[in-house]
Amino acid sequence: MTAPLPGGTPLLELRGVSAGYGPYRALFDVSLEVAEASTVALLGPNGAGKTTVARLCSGLVRPTSGRVVFAGAEITGLPPWRIARAGVSHAPEGRSVFASLTVEENLALELASLGRRGMASALARAYDLFPQLSGRRRQLAGTLSGGEQRMLMLARVLAHPPRLLVVDELSLGLAPVVLEQVYATLHTVRDAGTSMLVIEQHASHALALADRVVVLDKGTVMYAGPTAELGDLRTRFLG
Amino acid sequence: MHDLISALLRGFPIGCVYGLVAVGVVLTYKTSGVFNLAFGAQAFVSAAVYFVLHVRDGWPIAPAFAVAVLVVAPVVGFVLDLALFRHLRSAPPIARHVVSIGLLVGIPAIVVLALHFGTSPAYGPRGIVPGGLVVYRFGEYAVSRDELTTIVVTFLAVGLLSALLRLTAAGLRMRAVVESPRMTELAGVNANRVGSLSWMLSGLFAGLAGVLLAPLFPQVSADNFFLLIVAAIAAAAFASLSSLPLALVGGLLLGLIGQLLATWLPTGSLLAQGLRPSFPFVALFVLLVFWPGLRRRRESTDPLAAVDPPPPQLAADVRSRELTLLTRALTVVAAGVGLWWVLAVANAFWLLLVTQAVILSIVFLSVTVITGMAGQISLAQAVFAAIGAFTTAQLANRFDVPLLVTVLAGAAIAAIVGALLALPAVRLGGIHLTLATLAFALFFENVLVKVDWIGGSAVPPRVARPVLGPIDFAGDRSFFFLSVAVLVVVGSLVMLVRAGTTGRFLRALGGSEVAAAAVGINPARARVTAFALSAAIAGLGGGLLAMQQGQANYQADFSVGAGLFWIVIVVTLGARTVEGAVQGGAALKLFPQALKAVGLSLTWQPVLFGLGALTFARHPEGIVEHGKRTSLAAVQRLLDRRTRT
Numbered sequence: 001m002t003a004p005l006p007g008g009t010p011l012l013e014l015r016g017v018s019a020g021y022g023p024y025r026a027l028f029d030v031s032l033e034v035a036e037a038s039t040v041a042l043l044g045p046n047g048a049g050k051t052t053v054a055r056l057c058s059g060l061v062r063p064t065s066g067r068v069v070f071a072g073a074e075i076t077g078l079p080p081w082r083i084a085r086a087g088v089s090h091a092p093e094g095r096s097v098f099a100s101l102t103v104e105e106n107l108a109l110e111l112a113s114l115g116r117r118g119m120a121s122a123l124a125r126a127y128d129l130f131p132q133l134s135g136r137r138r139q140l141a142g143t144l145s146g147g148e149q150r151m152l153m154l155a156r157v158l159a160h161p162p163r164l165l166v167v168d169e170l171s172l173g174l175a176p177v178v179l180e181q182v183y184a185t186l187h188t189v190r191d192a193g194t195s196m197l198v199i200e201q202h203a204s205h206a207l208a209l210a211d212r213v214v215v216l217d218k219g220t221v222m223y224a225g226p227t228a229e230l231g232d233l234r235t236r237f238l239g
Numbered sequence: 240m241h242d243l244i245s246a247l248l249r250g251f252p253i254g255c256v257y258g259l260v261a262v263g264v265v266l267t268y269k270t271s272g273v274f275n276l277a278f279g280a281q282a283f284v285s286a287a288v289y290f291v292l293h294v295r296d297g298w299p300i301a302p303a304f305a306v307a308v309l310v311v312a313p314v315v316g317f318v319l320d321l322a323l324f325r326h327l328r329s330a331p332p333i334a335r336h337v338v339s340i341g342l343l344v345g346i347p348a349i350v351v352l353a354l355h356f357g358t359s360p361a362y363g364p365r366g367i368v369p370g371g372l373v374v375y376r377f378g379e380y381a382v383s384r385d386e387l388t389t390i391v392v393t394f395l396a397v398g399l400l401s402a403l404l405r406l407t408a409a410g411l412r413m414r415a416v417v418e419s420p421r422m423t424e425l426a427g428v429n430a431n432r433v434g435s436l437s438w439m440l441s442g443l444f445a446g447l448a449g450v451l452l453a454p455l456f457p458q459v460s461a462d463n464f465f466l467l468i469v470a471a472i473a474a475a476a477f478a479s480l481s482s483l484p485l486a487l488v489g490g491l492l493l494g495l496i497g498q499l500l501a502t503w504l505p506t507g508s509l510l511a512q513g514l515r516p517s518f519p520f521v522a523l524f525v526l527l528v529f530w531p532g533l534r535r536r537r538e539s540t541d542p543l544a545a546v547d548p549p550p551p552q553l554a555a556d557v558r559s560r561e562l563t564l565l566t567r568a569l570t571v572v573a574a575g576v577g578l579w580w581v582l583a584v585a586n587a588f589w590l591l592l593v594t595q596a597v598i599l600s601i602v603f604l605s606v607t608v609i610t611g612m613a614g615q616i617s618l619a620q621a622v623f624a625a626i627g628a629f630t631t632a633q634l635a636n637r638f639d640v641p642l643l644v645t646v647l648a649g650a651a652i653a654a655i656v657g658a659l660l661a662l663p664a665v666r667l668g669g670i671h672l673t674l675a676t677l678a679f680a681l682f683f684e685n686v687l688v689k690v691d692w693i694g695g696s697a698v699p700p701r702v703a704r705p706v707l708g709p710i711d712f713a714g715d716r717s718f719f720f721l722s723v724a725v726l727v728v729v730g731s732l733v734m735l736v737r738a739g740t741t742g743r744f745l746r747a748l749g750g751s752e753v754a755a756a757a758v759g760i761n762p763a764r765a766r767v768t769a770f771a772l773s774a775a776i777a778g779l780g781g782g783l784l785a786m787q788q789g790q791a792n793y794q795a796d797f798s799v800g801a802g803l804f805w806i807v808i809v810v811t812l813g814a815r816t817v818e819g820a821v822q823g824g825a826a827l828k829l830f831p832q833a834l835k836a837v838g839l840s841l842t843w844q845p846v847l848f849g850l851g852a853l854t855f856a857r858h859p860e861g862i863v864e865h866g867k868r869t870s871l872a873a874v875q876r877l878l879d880r881r882t883r884t
Contacts, residue, residue, distance in 0.1 A: 080424035
């Protein structure tokens with residue numbers, strides 16, 4: 001689909017990024033990378049700045065300083081739709097669905113670029129993934145239950161896996177059974193070559209999926225390295 | 240039977256016109272999230288351009304239509320999006336509504352200036368088909384060619400639009416952008432381009448409506464288009480702001496019922512005089528309050544709204560102690576210099592102007608309460624002021640009540656009316672409340688003002704100046720002092736309320752209605768209180784204004800148009816602070832003098848205030864508040880530097 005990057009170039013790179021909301025600062029000089037075909041778990045306590053990192057990756061928040069590089073090209077300050085077309089898919093936390101559109105319209109919006117045939121197969125994949133949704137194609141997304149809305153949001157990004165998938169607080173509001181199923185899907189998607197940045201409170205699931213882990217606290221990077229060497233940080237922050 | 244059918248035949252084209260505009264309003268709401276009160280003004284632009292090209296300059300129909308509808312109308316929509324609404328896509332709905340009210344005031348004034356329409360409306364608009372007045376007869380019944388065109392174009396346009404929105408990818412994107420521009424962008428869609436398209440489409444529709452409507456009226460004037468949109472809004476409410484075909488049905492029903500009322504109600508009866516002209520307003524109010532489709536409707540919110548920084552605190556709340564002292568000292572000095580100037584230097588003319596500015600500041604404090612504190616836009620503030628003025632006049636003239644008592648009675652009656660109006664309407668909140676107040680204001684203007692014991696006869700009732708014990712306020716100077724004293728009292732009251740329980744409740748409601756209710760705040764009660772207080776302040780100001788003018792003159796001082804103007808001024812300058820209201824009063828009265836000094840026509844005033852909405856789009860806190868924040872920050876930096884060295 002896309003040309004492989006020259007050896008050693010990470011797929012996504014944050015270089016010394018600071019960011020915030022109005023007068024409130026959330027991140028201070030954060031650097032992290034996601035190598036191609038790898039998965040990074042981003043962990044940390046509440047208020048550490050994890051969600052802000054996710055928003056930086058997709059362009060929802062612009063850095064006040066520092067650079068964001070994706071696939072060797074600078075994407076700092078680009079509008080979210082350009083970054084999305086470049087191959088970054090961001091599944092925001094919470095019930096991020098279009099409440100006034102139907103289930104199928106929610107999916108179609110994301111998959112419009114695939115053409116009619118591509119869309120049909122992607123839709124089939126989405127309903128395969130979450131059979132519960134297939135009976136509700138014409139229902140308004142706002143009338144789904146909380147868990148179903150999360151499913152719909154994940155179906156949107158998983159039906160057509162991008163180059164880089166950024167998932168924020170995946171486990172929030174999902175029943176344990178569904179969560180197992182979603183993580184099984186993520187494993188398949190990862191094995192098919194999609195890179196991932198997974199933000200989680202449930203550290204164990206994310207760590208099982210990831211090669212590397214980054215721990216954030218109070219807007220700075222506390223630890224970055226292989227999952228295996230996390231050591232006592234794990235107990236300190238992640239229970 | 241014959242009467243019934245001919246009434247239906249007459250009502251049908253009118254209903255189509257209502258429906259056309261209603262469809263346009265719903266279309267704009269669905270594709271851009273703005274309840275576009277300026278839709279009528281946009282329609283007026285195309286109608287005026289078409290009139291100028293076709294009737295005045297003698298262009299043939301086709302090129303005139305192409306320029307007015309296919310070029311000018313979408314360009315207007317595009318410019319509105321580019322300059323204003325694009326920046327407000329993630330802003331709270333109240334900001335968008337204020338901007339659309341600003342445009343409602345500003346656009347017609349711009350048209351009048353740009354097309355050299357003069358101050359009087361242009362007569363003799365023509366339709367978009369040759370020989371529009373040719374009448375086809377079916378037995379005893381007759382339909383003109385213009386009417387037939389309207390009917391055909393309306394149904395075609397509604398069908399095409401519905402299909403576009405429901406069936407195409409572009410329609411899907413437009414609906415998605417309204418709900419959350421950010422999530423749409425995450426799906427790889429350029430929300431700005433979609434937004435521009437939406438506005439061009441609804442602009443095109445407004446233009447089409449404009450040229451179709453124009454021949455219904457004897458002249459092309461913005462007022463007609465404004466009144467038309469009220470009926471159209473009622474039809475849009477009937478469609479629960481979501482269904483295009485239902486909006487058309489609503490429009491048709493309104494047109495037909497209006498004609499049936501005209502046929503059946505005995506002419507000359509009080510009911511006919513009262514009910515017929517007010518029917519659209521009454522229908523709008525009743526629909527807003529009772530229509531179940533609207534009651535169920537919750538404005539869907541952007542799930543990614545948290546990406547925006549929280550609204551800034553008031554500059555006065557965060558500044559340092561030294562700076563507070565400095566600001567207060569400066570305020571006292573400025574007030575002192577102002578008083579000295581008024582008393583020692585100003586002549587009678589300026590004294591009059593400044594007194595009016597002071598009284599208007601009092602009226603504008605009512606906007607501070609309802610918009611700045613409760614976060615609701617009321618378009619009935621001028622009516623509350625009028626109620627205060629009329630109460631003052633009627634009680635004093637009929638029952639010889641002392642004037643200072645009548646003013647307070649006026650405030651009390653305004654408060655009661657405000658609370659009664661708010662009771663059914665507060666539940667609605669947001670744009671629905673705004674529309675309910677607009678319906679009430681227009682009802683008041685078209686029906687109640689003409690009632691003998693309210694607005695008096697054709698001549699505005701006279702009002703004298705009050706006497707308090709030994710002090711006679713008949714002199715302009717003493718009356719000026721009275722006004723200033725009332726302003727100080729009301730201003731302090733507003734600040735106390737803002738800092739007190741009611742203010743805190745209202746701020747909590749603004750943050751999250753659900754969370755506020757969960758800690759035991761009764762939203763309806765807090766809002767009704769705010770409404771009543773706001774109406775009382777407006778009534779008090781209205782009574783004072785009547786005394787100052789010597790008469791309660793509805794047309795000159797309290798019309799619905801004036802009320803729209805007031806809201807725009809106060810909100811653009813700063814609705815959250817007392818200073819904002821005072822500066823609004825000053826701006827309204829002194830700005831025309833500044834224009835006169837520069838030699839510009841007074842038509843520029845609404846233009847400039849309408850354009851003030853432009854700055855508002857960037858600083859929804861208000862221009863004054865924004866300026867205060869930046870200047871305070873600069874002074875604070877200076878102070879910090881001095882203490883450090």
